Amino acid sequence: MKVAIISTFDTFFDRVDLLKEYYQDKGLEVTVITSDYSHRLKEKYQNNKADIQLSVRPYNKNLSIDRLRSHDQFAKKVKEYLETLRPEIVHCIIPCNSLCKKMSAYKKEHDVKLIFDVNDLWPESLPVGNIKHRFPFTLWKNTRDKYIEHADMILSECDYFKEILHKEHSSKWHTLHFAKKMHPSNTVSTFTLEEFSFCYLGSINNIIDIDLIVAFLSACTKVRKVKLHIIGGGEKKELLIEQLRQNSILVIDHGYIFEQEKKQEILDQCQYGFNVMKDSVMVGLTMKSMDYMCGGLPMINTIKGDTAKICDEYSVGYNLTKDSISEIVSLLEKETIDENRQKRETIKKVFMENFSQEAFNKTLERLEIV
Missing domain, CATH: 3.40.50.2000 (Glycogen Phosphorylase B;)
Structure with a gap:
């Protein structure tokens, strides 16, 4: 059985690594798909943890039409790649919100289990004040909200996101907390009260x-x-x-x-x-x-x-x-x-x-x- 793990951004790869290891331990064939553009560095980069890096247009500003176009391009290319890969499970990390629309379309056309995994809320989490309630931010938000319920299962990295989106009582939504592979050490604190x-x-x-x-x-x-x-x-x-x-x-x-x-x-x-x-x-x-x-x-x-x-x-x-x-x-x-x-x-x-x-x-x- 094949599973595709999709993450637009390298910032979510701690979670991607955990998911990949879990699926592989279950005997699944895992393909990790990401873009070739680092949102953090604002430059093209090589991600050695990804199996497939799809080329997307660069952008220099976080709040820009170029950024939205880059995300739309990535979502479109992911859908095209899945037509060749034909996975049985698509585990898609959100954002980018454009993936909600394209992966919903892919599910409609294929017999596939679709899992959306919400790791951030755009535009809600952006520090831009009340303009997040105006166009084009509303379009950005609606792209997620209109299509996200088409998934078979929706994961949220915290309970708080479910509260914001009023999904606390939805049987389709579940919390899968942030996690790390690390273990606490046995060291002793060395601070003083001076x-x-x-x-x-x-x-x-x-x-x-x-x-x-x-x-x-x-x-x-x-x-x-x-x-x-x-x-x-x-x-x-x-x-x-x-x-x-x-x-x-x-x-x-x-x-x-x-x-x-x-x-x-x-x-x-x-x-x-x-x-x-x-x-x-x-x-x-x-x-x-x-x-x-x-x-x-x-x-x-x-x-x-x-x-x-x-x-x-x-x-x-x-x-x-x-x-x-x-x-x-x-x-x-x-x-x-x-x-x-x-x-x-x-x-x-x-x-x-x-x-x-x-x-x-x-x-x-x-x-x-x-």
Whole structure:
């Protein structure tokens, strides 16, 4: 039996890898299809994890007609390729939204099991304010909404997406959480109470709430010295660093680190990790939250839905708003090393039970996806 896994973007390949391994373990012949254009780098690239890379037109701006045309071209070429491949299962990661229309058309013409796997919501998750309710954003959204229900099964990477789309009670929709192959380490935290030590892991870009991070850390300086470890990059990193230094906050910029052991050494020095995006961004989980949880680092969080519930229900972080800054700083001031270490152990368990490869595969088994 053949299965085609389709992902327009390299940013979703952690999930693609897990899906490919699962299907192959079930004895299926897997073909991974993607484009030859990196949305993140804005250039053509070679993806060694893909079996097929389809050539698409480039685009330079995230919010542009060229981007929509590139996505439409990819969806059309995928459909054409499937006519040759003839898989029994099509597992299609959304976005891009254009795939909903083309894969629905392919299913109508062939006896195939179609699975849509929603990993982001466009345009809902874009930080563009109210213009997301205007043309052409409405067209973009409607391309997804009009055709997505044609699938046999629809997966969502978090519960929050189902809430946004009002699909909480749909028998066709199921949550398949973000997951990573990593396992938590047995290292011990090394921070002291002489200072507040935080971590920011990942890209610092236009969806990150820099003002809120700076305001929170500035409030922390009134209690203790403050240090922020940065692991990653992004076009807004220098802006964040400049504003923090203006507020007497020590910044240690580690740059990009990909080795898990080296990341863990830094996480062990910190009390909390920042999982902070602008309020207009509609996501329920982030990849950085996976890294924090696996690394045993409690979170300072603004992400709604799934992550907010985890922080509250398991007491492994604080849900930050402008109005809660003083309250959270006061709680951090009173927190002991033992209390923080207990949170670290709890958040590792949350990761293993919900976001590990084992949890991912267990969900697929329960859904009888094959």
